[in-house]
Amino acid sequence: xxESVPRLTVCASLVEKIAxxxxxxxxxxxxxVERLILPAPTISAWEFRKIAASxxxxxxxxxxxxxxxxxxxxxxTDCRRVALTVHPHGQSLGHYRFAANTLLIxxxxxxxxxxxxxxxCDEALxxxxxxxxxxxxxxxxxxxxxxxxxxxxx
Numbered sequence: 223x224x225e226s227v228p229r230l231t232v233c234a235s236l237v238e239k240i241a242x243x244x245x246x247x248x249x250x251x252x253x254x255v256e257r258l259i260l261p262a263p264t265i266s267a268w269e270f271r272k273i274a275a276s277x278x279x280x281x282x283x284x285x286x287x288x289x290x291x292x293x294x295x296x297x298x299t300d301c302r303r304v305a306l307t308v309h310p311h312g313q314s315l316g317h318y319r320f321a322a323n324t325l326l327i328x329x330x331x332x333x334x335x336x337x338x339x340x341x342x343c344d345e346a347l348x349x350x351x352x353x354x355x356x357x358x359x360x361x362x363x364x365x366x367x368x369x370x371x372x373x374x375x376x
Contacts, residue, residue, distance in 0.1 A: 228375035229323045231301065232368065233259040235286045235294075236330040236339075237360055240264050244273035245361040246328070251277035253368045254376070258283050288330075295342045301325045305343040306367050307335045308357055312348035320371045328364050 232255050234246050243260050247270070250258045258281055264270050265278040286294045295303060302321035305312075306328055327343060329335035334357070340346055349358065349366055357363070 227322055228371075229256050229301070230320075230368065230371050230375075231255070231257040231259065231325045232364060233286070233291075233295075233325060233327045234360075234364070235259055235261045235288050235291045235327075236335065237261065237328060239331055240267055240269045241273055242331065242359070242361045244270040244278075246364055247274045247281050247283065248277040249361065249365045249368060251281040253365075253372055255368060256282065259286050261285065261288055291339060292342055295325075295327070295339065298325050302345070303327065303343040305329075305335050305340045305346045306349070306363055307340060307346050308348060309335075309340055309346040312346035315347055315349045315367060315370055318345075318347055318370075320374050322375060324371060326364070326367055326371070328360050331360055 232246065232250055234243060237243050237246065243264055247258055260283055262285060265283060301323040303325045304327065306326055327335060349363055
């Protein structure tokens with residue numbers, strides 16, 4: 223595979239709320255993400271459909287239950303596995319250069335990405351924050367990182 227062909231996969235297996243899954247699906251479709259990984263098939267649920275605004279019809283969606291995420295990540299060897307987290311040793315998004323073939327892992331609402339999952343990633347990435355609140359909504363953080371990936375590769 224050529225390094226110059228952009229291929230972004232967003233893994234939202236840890237995202238529990240259907241509203242966040244649907245918003246991520248819409249964001250991924252609008253921003254041209256190749257594949258979205260969700261924890262379970264929820265795209266036919268009314269709550270998902272009303273937020274996704276039909277994006278699920280065009281966005282490629284695959285599934286990986288959270289309890290299988292560690293094994294699944296170990297199988298993803300053809301890409302750069304990047305955990306988007308508030309990890310203290312994460313690289314700043316503003317200084318990070320995405321690989322063309324990137325797997326972006328998003329965390330669970332409130333608790334983020336468990337350390338054992340971060341350890342299976344090639345890198346940890348953080349979004350600089352300057353306010354008092356400790357983190358962004360997972361969908362918002364994902365959208366920021368996807369936008370930066372596209373800025374670099376499209």
